[in-house]
């Protein structure tokens with residue numbers, strides 16, 4: 127390889143590295159706004175609960191929570207996908223327990239000692255036995271009425 131070729135290759139590598147950083151920052155920003163959106167949805171749920179309590183309409187039918195809960199689950203999933211994307215762009219992964227960045231090959235988190243699963247299954251949101259729907263949203267199993275009433 128001539129000097130010029132080596133030089134060119136170096137430029138390309140540096141260029142793609144910068145591109146990767148830009149891409150990662152873009153995804154991180156995206157996740158930040160998704161987290162803000164999640165906060166808004168949490169507030170939405172809180173307001174529903176408060177209004178109902180204030181007006182003596184309690185417990186609320188689960189349908190009332192369906193929209194914000196689905197929205198949060200969707201956002202959670204999208205954030206998870208984005209973290210996966212970042213992970214693919216770097217050689218790092220995020221500790222689910224403490225949020226620190228560790229090498230993909232690490233079996234344990236060097237900060238908190240969390241053990242990483244070997245497989246990279248998406249986080250199980252539902253309780254055991256229930257199936258996640260195909261696209262992970264919309265068709266959410268809300269808690270049963272009995273869960274609201276806490277068994278007389």
Ligand SMILES: [Zn+2]
Nearest residue numbers: 221224235238
């Ligand atoms: Zn950790």
